[in-house]
Amino acid sequence: MHYFKQLILVLIISILSIAVLVHRVYATGVPSITVxxxxxxxxxxxxxxxxxxxxxxxxxDNMKSHGVRGVIVKLTEGTYYINPNAQAQIASAQAAGLRIAVYHYSKYQTPVSAINEADYFTTFVKNMG
Structure with missing residues (x-):
């Protein structure tokens, strides 16, 4: 279990690092793109x-017909939010034959809060089966 928590912590830190980098990119005037x-x-x-x-x-099915191969579903955020549609979104995407990935949107600012968020995420994943 300790290894799993470490893996989740690394994942959260990686996502946060990417979010920080992306946050500095501005897309003003970028046209919308259809899949x-x-x-x-x-x-x-x-x-x-x-x-x-x-x-x-x-x-x-419509997304798949346009080349989408999978979805990544936001499950949790911080230690206070659970996506109320996650199970239905996952079930519908699976029924369409798409690959599924899930993620946690992190808000932590300390190592302790990072661990708390990882625990929050893993608890929800386990509860979903």
Whole structure:
């Protein structure tokens, strides 16, 4: 179990590092891109969170028809938030035959709070089965 916590902690730190780097990039005036649009990079995975609501299998089938191969579902944030749509989003994406990954949006500022967030995330993952 200790190894698993360390792995989650490394994952959280990696995601936070990427978020800090991305935070400094501004996309003012960037046009929207439709998945599968000619001349644009492939969209292998899409990020799904509670902002997307209860996506249906048909929604994920539509994404798949445009080249999407999988989804990464936001499960938790900090030690206070659980995506209420996560299980339905995962089930619908699986029914569409997509690959599934999950993530935790970290807010920690100390090593202790990082461990607390990792525990929060792993508890929710276990509860989901």
């Amino acid at each position: 599968g649009q000619a001349g644009t990079p492939r969209t292998d995975f899409v990020d799904v969170s509670s902002w997307n609501g209860r996506l249906t299998t048909a929604d994920f």
